[in-house]
Amino acid sequence: MQKAEAHPVKQIYLWIWVWLLTLTVVEVFLAYRHLAVMTMLVILMGLSVIKAALIMSYFMHLRYERFSLALTLIPMLIICIALLASFFPDSLRLLELRPR
Amino acid sequence: MAQSQTEDLTLSSAWSGGASPYAMVSKKLGMWLFIVSDSLTFSALLVAYSYVRVANQDWPKPFEWASILGASIMTFCLLSSSLTMVMAVAAAQRLERKKAVVWLLATVLGGLLFILLHAREWIGLIHEGVTPFANPWGVPLFGAAFFTLTGLHMTHVTVGVLYLVVIAWGFGSARFKPEDVEVSGLYWHFVDLVWMFIFPMVYLLSAKTVA
Numbered sequence: 001m002q003k004a005e006a007h008p009v010k011q012i013y014l015w016i017w018v019w020l021l022t023l024t025v026v027e028v029f030l031a032y033r034h035l036a037v038m039t040m041l042v043i044l045m046g047l048s049v050i051k052a053a054l055i056m057s058y059f060m061h062l063r064y065e066r067f068s069l070a071l072t073l074i075p076m077l078i079i080c081i082a083l084l085a086s087f088f089p090d091s092l093r094l095l096e097l098r099p100r
Numbered sequence: 101m102a103q104s105q106t107e108d109l110t111l112s113s114a115w116s117g118g119a120s121p122y123a124m125v126s127k128k129l130g131m132w133l134f135i136v137s138d139s140l141t142f143s144a145l146l147v148a149y150s151y152v153r154v155a156n157q158d159w160p161k162p163f164e165w166a167s168i169l170g171a172s173i174m175t176f177c178l179l180s181s182s183l184t185m186v187m188a189v190a191a192a193q194r195l196e197r198k199k200a201v202v203w204l205l206a207t208v209l210g211g212l213l214f215i216l217l218h219a220r221e222w223i224g225l226i227h228e229g230v231t232p233f234a235n236p237w238g239v240p241l242f243g244a245a246f247f248t249l250t251g252l253h254m255t256h257v258t259v260g261v262l263y264l265v266v267i268a269w270g271f272g273s274a275r276f277k278p279e280d281v282e283v284s285g286l287y288w289h290f291v292d293l294v295w296m297f298i299f300p301m302v303y304l305l306s307a308k309t310v311a
Binding site for chain 2: 010013014017020021024027028030031032034037038040041044045047048051052055056058059060061065066068069072073076077080081084085087088090091092094095098
């Protein structure tokens, strides 16, 4: 893929900024719903991943770079984070082991 | 003749060293690689934090509405500074040096506001007796996790502010090129991106009314 597309116009940046602020307000709203910690963690992380994708794609211009850059960086990052996160379910076992 | 044509084709191939496979200057690729390595540092800390947070039923929830509002304003400052940063990069690419410097200084202002609000938050918690090794709520890991995560991030913001001041000076005086502004922008957006994970995990999951 060539670096074909022109960089985004100001209106796109403004829309991305508005979306990022809106998602932040949604996160703050959700923090005051009485949800279980695990449910809350999953929802908040999902929203944060969307926000990160918007920042990387538009603000960091990854969408407008050669596709080879994204292919080099993103899968490797995801695999490394998945390997780190593989320890996470152990926290639920630890929770069960604690005296109530 | 045929052999010479083949050699030309090989040398111009993206993977032979005859062309840049990413079509970007080396400093920009270097910044991307730094960002990926730094994201792994933050990922390790965030996974560790999630682990101890979920495993502890008694995890403290000290953040009142005022703290959550303060952290939301900090988020607004960083997000807005990212917007001013993309404006700076766009102006730099059009070689509008004065405009680029103004947008860069607006970004620096956003970063400074973030640091001031964060320092205020830290001082408030320290006055409540929170240290990296102890706190009034009996879960010492809370202070260690909070100060490590937010401290490392605040260090990145501080370095970013200094970096942008140098870039603003250098680009304003025509010492630096537009690509230098773009590379500094990548770093600044990364700092913003990391906060998008720290804010919900550290603040919102410990808001006072969360069940």
